Amino acid sequence: MVYQHTIFFVHLNLLVGFLTGVVLAEEAEETKLTITDSEAKSWYKDETDPNQCKPSNAYDGNYDTFYSVKDQDAENNYLKLYLGMVYEITRVEITNRLDGCCAQRIVDTVVEAQVEIGETIRATDDCGTITEYDSENTKDQVAQTYELNCQGALANVIRISDLSQDYWGLGHGISEVKIYGRENILLFPLDSYRIRKVDGPASGFFLTCTSDKRNNNSYYVHTQPFNMDDGGELWVISNKMFKNQRCYNIMATTGVNEGRMLVVHSDPQPKDTEMFRALVHKANHRLDDECWTIEEVPDAQGGYSSYRLTKTMSRRAGKHLISDLERDDTTFLVDVSSVRTDVLWQILPKSYVDYG
Secondary structure: OEOOOOOOOOOOOOOOOOOOOOEEOOOOOOEEOOOOEEEEOOOOOOOOOOOOOOHHHHHOOOOOOOEEOOHHHOOOOOEEEEEEEEEEEEEEEEEEOOOOOOHHHHOOEEEEEEEEEOOEEEEEEEEEEOOOOOOOOOOOOOOOEEEEEEEEEEEEEEEEEEOOHHHHHOOOEEEEEEEEEEOOOEEOOOOOEEEEEOOOOOOOOEEEEEEEEOOOOEEEEEEEOOOOOOOOOOEEEEEEEEOOEEEEEEEEOOOOOOOEEEEEEEEEOOOOOOOEEEEEEEOOOOHHHHOEEEEEEOOOHHHOOEEEEEEOOOOOOOOEEEEEEEEEOOEEEEEEEOOOOOOEEEEEEOOOOOOO
16 A cells, blocks of 8 residues: 655765765665664553553564554654664555554654754655555554655655644554665765865865855855855755756855755846856755756866766756856855856865865
8 A cells, every 4th residue: 555645855865984976886676674773752651561662662573562652742752763874765664553453543644764963864855644544454464554655765764753643642553664775876975075166267266155145045155265264165965856856955064054055046147147146045945946966077186076066957957056256366256157168166075185
């Protein structure tokens, strides 16, 4: 039984080891992933057996046990299942409690795939919501197993919650959860990068998220020499899928605009050109506007490849990120253009120190 659902593709990749670019590997086979740990806001604790409905019951392989929560603890409750590393999640199977009780309360169960680093959630995909249940076969394992399609969301945590919190509180139970996925295919380090221009007037300058405000929601992006006062030189590059296209988010991770996404202005700047100013905007404002294609161009400079950063879709799709108009001695404006040829950037680890 498969349920339709809306999916927000916000994929973030994790690299094991130290790479400085995109790696394309053979697609791995789908496998059942190992759940290494779990966490819940609460669970039902019987006076005679406080572990009767503990979180690990949801993945102990025993369909006679289940995880559940008591009604007074239902508000904002969740069950989080940890995978130990980031995988490409294909699907999640949830089996309802099989004692015949409360089967209807599986309805409105929400499954999310998340990348969690420390206490910070870096990315979230909505794998879907269970919208109906089998009311005639409440003790049948097959009938009470519900599959949700995560469509390749990258995650190291699966979070299960409920839209109708009263259902959790009235005895909703999960007998078993199985998570299926593959190892990562496209990989970028999860740690921050510096993005440096390698040709044109701004060669050697770094993409910087500045305090130059366009409006209350967005700020202009410049290139500047290393270690300027704004401090916004570090970026997280996140692999994602949107409208069946693979692309990347580029998010500021330091400075005054930490957490804002690289986007493009809707009007030409200056007015008589075909160039459009680059901005950073609050995350998830327009998901299609945050998509960038990163194309590798082999290059011998310092052993690092160069890349073209191109708007993937939405406004100014197909235009390359450039930096050419000098604002002052230490700052060049950043735009997108389809006619400029000086479009190459290096994507460097934040620890890179050879700035000559």
